[in-house]
Amino acid sequence: MRIILIGMNHKTTPVEIRERLQLACGNDGPALAELLGIPEVREVLVLSTCNRVEVLARVADGEAVVERLKEFIYRQGNLEAAELKRCLYVHWDREAVRHLFRVAASLDSLIMGEPQILGQVKEAYRWAVDHRATGVLLNRLVHHALRTAKRVRTETGIAGNAVSVSYAAVELAKKIFGGLHGKTILLIGAGEMSELAARHLLRQGVERILIANRTYARAEEMATAFQGTPVAFDRLSEVLPEVDIVIASTGAPGYVVTVEMVAAALRRRRNRLLFLIDIAVPRDIDPAAGEIDNVYLYNIDHLQDVVDANRETRRAEAAKAEGIVAEEVAVFEAWFNALAVVPTIIAMRGKMEGIVRGELEKSAHWLGVLPEEDRLRIEGLAASVVNKILHDPITGLKEESREKDELPYVAAVQRLFKL
Numbered sequence: 219m220r221i222i223l224i225g226m227n228h229k230t231t232p233v234e235i236r237e238r239l240q241l242a243c244g245n246d247g248p249a250l251a252e253l254l255g256i257p258e259v260r261e262v263l264v265l266s267t268c269n270r271v272e273v274l275a276r277v278a279d280g281e282a283v284v285e286r287l288k289e290f291i292y293r294q295g296n297l298e299a300a301e302l303k304r305c306l307y308v309h310w311d312r313e314a315v316r317h318l319f320r321v322a323a324s325l326d327s328l329i330m331g332e333p334q335i336l337g338q339v340k341e342a343y344r345w346a347v348d349h350r351a352t353g354v355l356l357n358r359l360v361h362h363a364l365r366t367a368k369r370v371r372t373e374t375g376i377a378g379n380a381v382s383v384s385y386a387a388v389e390l391a392k393k394i395f396g397g398l399h400g401k402t403i404l405l406i407g408a409g410e411m412s413e414l415a416a417r418h419l420l421r422q423g424v425e426r427i428l429i430a431n432r433t434y435a436r437a438e439e440m441a442t443a444f445q446g447t448p449v450a451f452d453r454l455s456e457v458l459p460e461v462d463i464v465i466a467s468t469g470a471p472g473y474v475v476t477v478e479m480v481a482a483a484l485r486r487r488r489n490r491l492l493f494l495i496d497i498a499v500p501r502d503i504d505p506a507a508g509e510i511d512n513v514y515l516y517n518i519d520h521l522q523d524v525v526d527a528n529r530e531t532r533r534a535e536a537a538k539a540e541g542i543v544a545e546e547v548a549v550f551e552a553w554f555n556a557l558a559v560v561p562t563i564i565a566m567r568g569k570m571e572g573i574v575r576g577e578l579e580k581s582a583h584w585l586g587v588l589p590e591e592d593r594l595r596i597e598g599l600a601a602s603v604v605n606k607i608l609h610d611p612i613t614g615l616k617e618e619s620r621e622k623d624e625l626p627y628v629a630a631v632q633r634l635f636k637l
Contacts, residue, residue, distance in 0.1 A: 220279050221359070221554075223314035224287050224306060225265075225272030228328050231305040235297065236268065250351040253290060258283035261356040263346035265321070267338050269328050274318060276355045284308060315359065315550055319543045322363040323370040324377070331377040331532050336367050359550065366546040373542060376535040384414035384465075386521045386528075387495045391463045392422060394493050394514060402426045404461040406454070406475070407468035408433075408440040411497055415465050416444040428457055432468070455479050459486035463493045466502035473504045480507040497521060559615040565637040566611065570604045 228236070253262045253273065261276040273291070277283045288306065292299055309317045320326045322339050343360045346352045352360070371377055392398055403424055405412045408431040419427060427446035430453070431437035437448040449457055451474075458464070458479055468474055475494070480503075484492055494515040496503040501517060508515030578585065578597065585593050611631060631637070 220277055221274070221311050221314045221355070222277050222283065222287070223272055223274045223309045223317055224284070224291070225270060226302070226305040226307065227270035227272070227326070230307060231302075235295070235302065235305060236271070249294065250346060250349045253287075254351055256283065256286045256290070258286070261353045262351050263342050263356060263360070265339060265342040267335070270321070272321075274314065274356065274359075276353070311554075312547065312551055315554075316543065316547045318359065318363050319366045319546055320540075322367040323539055323543060324367070325370075325536060325539055325543065330536060333377060336364070339363065339367075355554075358553070362546060362550050366543060369542050369546070370539045374535040374538045376532050376539050383497050383518060383521045383525060384411050385418050386525050387415055387465055387497060387516075388418040388422060390516060390521065391465075391493055391495065394491075395462070398422045398424050398463075400425075401462040402428065402460055404428045404430065404449070404457060404464045405440075405446075406430050406464065406466040406502060407498070408436045409467060409469070411467040412465070413440065413444075415467075416440070416446065420444060428461060430454055430457070432470075455482065458483035462491070463495070464503070465495045465497065467497045468502050469498070470502060471500060473502060475503040475507065477504045477506040477510070480504075480513060481510060484510060484512060495521070556616060562631055562637065563612050563615060566631060566635050567604075567608060569635060569637065570608060571601075574600045574604055 226236070249264055250262060253259055253264070253275065258278040258280060259275050260278070263274050265272045265274070271291070273287055275283075275287070288299070288302075291297075291306070292302060295302070317326070322336055324331050324333070324335050327335050339360070343352070346356070388398075391401075391403075395401060398419070401424060403419055403426070405415060405427060408429060412429070416427060416429075427441075427444060428449050429437045429441045429444070429446045430449040430451050431440070432451050434448060434450055437450075440446065441448040454475065458475070459482075464475065466475060480492065480494070484490075489512050492513050494503050494507060494513060496515065496517045499518060503515060503517075505515070505517075507513055578600065585596065588596075615631065
């Protein structure tokens with residue numbers, strides 16, 4: 219039996235193909251059932267996200283299974299074979315294990331160190347377990363991948379620094395205020411940058427988020443999604459005195475927050491600190507507002523410097539993470555290779571124990587007259603002799619499995635013991 223991982227990701231495939239394939243090839247029951255219907259597939263799970271679709275399986279050896287798995291992917295995405303051929307990668311055994319461990323540890327992510335992928339791996343595994351698509355091998359493999367990801371997170375700083383502008387904005391606000399509990403945040407704009415900022419704010423425990431957008435319906439939609447309050451765009455001057463932090467990211471051609479608006483808000487706030495983050499291009503907030511006492515104004519260039527520095531830090535930490543992955547792959551590989559000798563070890567022990575039982579039964583006529591204590595001692599002695607005889611052959615088989623050269627030894631033992 220072998221482990222195979224076949225799939226494509228953001229590095230190999232354009233987004234239009236990933237979209238089509240992700241919609242068709244989810245972690246659902248029908249996909250898993252179809253994959254288990256392939257004769258060579260014994261266990262399987264599907265990891266389907268916006269950045270990757272991968273099939274991980276325990277399969278019978280043979281190239282035929284590769285073609286059948288490719289056909290499954292082509293069919294699911296209604297794709298031409300030539301269209302997807304250049305996008306697919308195939309990993310076997312050690313490389314499949316290494317790839318999965320790197321994915322779970324977010325070393326293969328679009329944003330290295332992001333936490334979402336680990337939850338997505340767990341969800342894919344849960345689906346596979348619920349649909350009885352996994353067994354001993356994949357259960358062990360996925361749990362080992364999760365353990366590896368935990369080690370990477372706790373033993374390296376790969377996830378410790380902001381590497382998106384929205385995340386950097388929230389982290390900067392947290393540093394300025396020493397925490398965000400009890401603060402009121404105003405998001406101006408309801409696009410992707412604001413959504414990312416809202417997600418980070420909720421994770422930091424922010425309870426009051428106001429969302430203003432030129433299209434009020436979009437502000438309402440986003441407010442519903444992120445437990446916020448929609449604000450009409452023409453009411454910005456009214457709500458500005460209520461907020462502690464403003465994060466602006468609209469597509470407006472001119473300033474939507476003027477220096478006059480900020481000055482008026484600060485007077486009504488009795489000069490309490492106001493933190494302004496402008497991540498729009500062109501800028502949303504008049505730069506002159508940053509000259510007002512008790513107003514801190516940062517623009518996207520300031521934040522990009524932070525992001526770039528943090529990316530370099532993550533790259534340095536990634537080297538440590540790769541070392542952890544290599545260690546864990548070696549540990550799993552030793553366990554996996556030992557599986558090849560387990561049936562022979564079980565059969566050998568079973569045969570020897572059967573011989574002992576048979577001989578004891580033949581001697582039952584005189585063993586039966588012995589005191590119970592003596593009879594148990596004789597049975598224990600026989601078991602001890604079996605264990606000592608088997609010790610060296612079993613140890614040798616396990617050692618050879620670690621060297622991945624166990625097959626000649628397995629064949630020899632099977633022949634010698636007539637297993």
